[in-house]
Amino acid sequence: MAKEKKQNNxxxxxxxxxxxGLKVVWREIWKDKVARLAFFVIVAILLLxxxxxxxxxxxxxxxxxxxxSYYGWGQNGHLLGTDDGGRDILNLLIMxxxxxxxxxxxxxxxxxxxxxxxxxxxxxxxxxxxxxIMRIVDFIQVLxxxxxxxxxxxxxxxxxxxxxxxxxxxxxxxxxxxxxxxxILSQRGRDYVLASKTSGSSDFTIMFREVLPNITSMIIIDxxxxxxxxxxxxxxxxxxxxxxxxxTPSLGTLIGYANDPVNVIxxxxxxxxxxxxxxxxxxxxxxxxxxxxxAGDARQREN
Numbered sequence: 001m002a003k004e005k006k007q008n009n010x011x012x013x014x015x016x017x018x019x020x021g022l023k024v025v026w027r028e029i030w031k032d033k034v035a036r037l038a039f040f041v042i043v044a045i046l047l048l049x050x051x052x053x054x055x056x057x058x059x060x061x062x063x064x065x066x067x068x069s070y071y072g073w074g075q076n077g078h079l080l081g082t083d084d085g086g087r088d089i090l091n092l093l094i095m096x097x098x099x100x101x102x103x104x105x106x107x108x109x110x111x112x113x114x115x116x117x118x119x120x121x122x123x124x125x126x127x128x129x130x131x132x133i134m135r136i137v138d139f140i141q142v143l144x145x146x147x148x149x150x151x152x153x154x155x156x157x158x159x160x161x162x163x164x165x166x167x168x169x170x171x172x173x174x175x176x177x178x179x180x181x182x183x184i185l186s187q188r189g190r191d192y193v194l195a196s197k198t199s200g201s202s203d204f205t206i207m208f209r210e211v212l213p214n215i216t217s218m219i220i221i222d223x224x225x226x227x228x229x230x231x232x233x234x235x236x237x238x239x240x241x242x243x244x245x246x247x248t249p250s251l252g253t254l255i256g257y258a259n260d261p262v263n264v265i266x267x268x269x270x271x272x273x274x275x276x277x278x279x280x281x282x283x284x285x286x287x288x289x290x291x292x293x294x295a296g297d298a299r300q301r302e303n
Contacts, residue, residue, distance in 0.1 A: 025292060025295045027295075032291050034287050035290065037287075038284035038286075039288060041280055041284045045281060045284075048094060049101060050101075053094055056091055061091045061092060062092075064085035065086035065087075066085065067086060068082050070082060070083070070084060073269050080269050080273050081270070083270055089254070096253065097274075100231050100251040101281075103164065103168075103231070103244075104228070104230040106165045107165050107172060107230040108223060108227045108230050110166075110169040111172040112219070114176070114177070115176025115177040116177075116219070118133060118137075118177040118181075119177040119178070119179065119183075120207045120211065121133070122184070123180065123182070123183070124203065133177075134181075140171060140174045141174050149167045149242065159245065160245065160248075161244055161245075172233075180218070180222075187214055188211070193211065220292055224292055225286075231278070234250065234252060235250070237252065238256065239256045240256075255271050255274045258270075
């Protein structure tokens with residue numbers, strides 16, 4: 001009897017515990033049919049681009065063969081046709097999608113780390129430190145981002161994908177810093193922060209061990225939505241010819257075929273697959289982001 005009572009008490013205690021953060025996130029995604037579909041779409045795109053690229057010879061993807069140029073859908077063994085250089089569009093789509101996603105992830109990693117640290121310091125200390133940091137942020141945000149990146153891409157020697165990541169991140173961290181600062185300002189006066197200060201904890205400990213865990217849900221939401229935005233920036237720059245080098249496939253370079261009216265009307269296989277992939281990525285991340293926002297706010301969660 002005593003053993004059964006202990007087991008029942010353990011089950012009751014386990015049932016009374018609140019679900020973990022990951023469980024709440026997954027529950028919100030799974031309950032929302034659109035978010036669930038968006039999740040599977042993102043997984044399918046990641047498998048196509050990252051796993052599919054493992055089976056491709058990257059050196060031959062961009063090799064030109066004029067004799068195979070402008071094959072249409074399914075012609076001569078090319079499922080999505082070929083471009084003006086005889087390069088297989090499906091292979092370019094796989095590699096281009098992978099490159100665009102990798103750049104979006106890389107830029108997001110840099111901007112989130114820098115923005116989070118700057119936002120933490122600015123919001124936690126406030127006063128003069130906050131005023132100085134925010135004026136620097138305001139100045140950078142006023143600068144015309146795209147024109148400056150375009151000028152730099154034309155003047156930097158040995159321009160490559162790594163350079164593009166740094167150029168985009170050079171401006172992107174400011175929005176992230178302002179975003180996190182707003183949450184830190186609301187946390188700095190909470191009782192747990194004041195109690196930590198009273199107990200003699202260092203500012204570094206309070207910021208990264210006390211305050212930071214309390215904004216984890218906001219970090220997850222911002223990371224997901226920022227990835228979509230950074231992929232869009234890279235695609236835009238590549239579309240107008242100032243993104244990745246012409247030798248490196250990208251969703252933007254594929255969509256750039258639509259600049260020619262002849263391609264828009266007579267050769268949709270050149271630009272349409274990349275356009276659809278970019279649209280699916282953007283919409284899917286947006287719907288998943290909404291589910292994450294509900295997971296971060298108990299008042300918005302679905303029952």
